[in-house]
Amino acid sequence: MAVPSVVLNNEVAIPQLGFGVWQVPAGDTAKVVRTAIETGYRSIDTAASYRNEAGVGEAIRSSDVPRDELFITTKLPNPGHGYDEALRAFDASLAELGLDHVDLYLIHWPMPARGKYVETWRALEKLYADGRVRAIGVSNFHVPHLRRLFDETGIVPAVNQVELHPRLQQKALREFHAEHGIVTEAWSPLTQGSLLSDATLTALAAKYGKSPAQLVLRWHLQLGTVAIPKSVTPSRIRENFDVFDFELAEDDLAALAEFDDGTRTGPDPDTFSS
Numbered sequence: 001m002a003v004p005s006v007v008l009n010n011e012v013a014i015p016q017l018g019f020g021v022w023q024v025p026a027g028d029t030a031k032v033v034r035t036a037i038e039t040g041y042r043s044i045d046t047a048a049s050y051r052n053e054a055g056v057g058e059a060i061r062s063s064d065v066p067r068d069e070l071f072i073t074t075k076l077p078n079p080g081h082g083y084d085e086a087l088r089a090f091d092a093s094l095a096e097l098g099l100d101h102v103d104l105y106l107i108h109w110p111m112p113a114r115g116k117y118v119e120t121w122r123a124l125e126k127l128y129a130d131g132r133v134r135a136i137g138v139s140n141f142h143v144p145h146l147r148r149l150f151d152e153t154g155i156v157p158a159v160n161q162v163e164l165h166p167r168l169q170q171k172a173l174r175e176f177h178a179e180h181g182i183v184t185e186a187w188s189p190l191t192q193g194s195l196l197s198d199a200t201l202t203a204l205a206a207k208y209g210k211s212p213a214q215l216v217l218r219w220h221l222q223l224g225t226v227a228i229p230k231s232v233t234p235s236r237i238r239e240n241f242d243v244f245d246f247e248l249a250e251d252d253l254a255a256l257a258e259f260d261d262g263t264r265t266g267p268d269p270d271t272f273s274s
């Protein structure tokens with residue numbers, strides 16, 4: 001079944017289910033990404049700091065799937081903040097990937113302090129104007145960071161990629177995004193695996209004849225977020241893609257809403273800057 005897509009604020013479509021490669025070892029990345037593409041994933045999420053962009057590029061080049069059917073995201077490394085630095089960091093990522101453009105380029109974190117990300121954003125606007133990226137966005141931005149971009153620059157980010165899963169549902173931020181036409185993309189959509197053995201979740205998944213991971217990914221799809229689960233395990237890569245043939249009932253969505261206790265698996269962007 002085809003993956004549904006979400007339309008960004010510049011009419012570019014992003015698949016609602018993608019494949020993340022954080023912590024995939026560089027030497028394994030091409031093989032893992034090839035498995036993902038063969039399974040049907042068309043969106044791959046990497047970053048300069050994951051040090052595996054070259055493997056992603058290798059998988060793309062060796063795939064039968066045409067480049068224009070793939071959606072490739074990468075991210076600016078934290079030392080890449082500043083206008084000239086960001087342009088150089090983008091060139092370095094493209095060279096690692098071996099591509100002539102990426103589909104989505106994100107500022108990975110709103111750092112360092114004193115709002116240097118505004119200057120960085122202007123570089124992303126130039127990359128967009130020059131046609132080297134099909135869309136630009138941010139990651140780990142809170143509302144004040146976004147407001148600052150609105151006030152001081154020209155383009156509203158197409159995407160904000162943030163930690164989001166049943167334990168951290170980011171309701172207020174999602175509402176803010178919806179108000180401003182920003183697509184919410186969920187990182188660690190499976191809580192890095194930590195929630196998947198929960199008894200309530202397991203029982204809920206069994207009702208649908210699905211695994212806890214499939215239940216959680218289905219929840220993301222119905223919430224309207226873009227999710228990018230990671231796995232290096234071929235059976236899980238396939239399992240995580242098999243989520244398009246069932247639908248969660250309203251009362252089960254309500255049961256999942258109860259999991260929201262604010263637990264993070266990663267750092268809070270507030271610890272970096274404002």
Ligand SMILES: NC(=O)c1ccc[n+]([C@@H]2O[C@H](COP(=O)([O-])OP(=O)(O)OC[C@H]3O[C@@H](n4cnc5c(N)ncnc54)[C@H](OP(=O)(O)O)[C@@H]3O)[C@@H](O)[C@H]2O)c1
Pocket residue numbers: 019020021022023045046108139140161162186187188189190191192193196211213214228229230231232233236237239240266
């Ligand atoms: N923008 C940011 O700051 C940021 C931060 C973190 C992550 N991300 C992005 O989001 C992607 C996903 O997040 P994540 O990697 O942190 O965590 P995740 O996708 O929530 O979880 C990955 C973990 O869950 C396990 N897993 C995957 N499928 C499973 C299944 N069906 N059953 C049981 N366990 C399963 C994986 O194990 P195995 O691999 O061993 O199978 C791995 O340990 C990243 O790869 C990256 O692309 C972005």
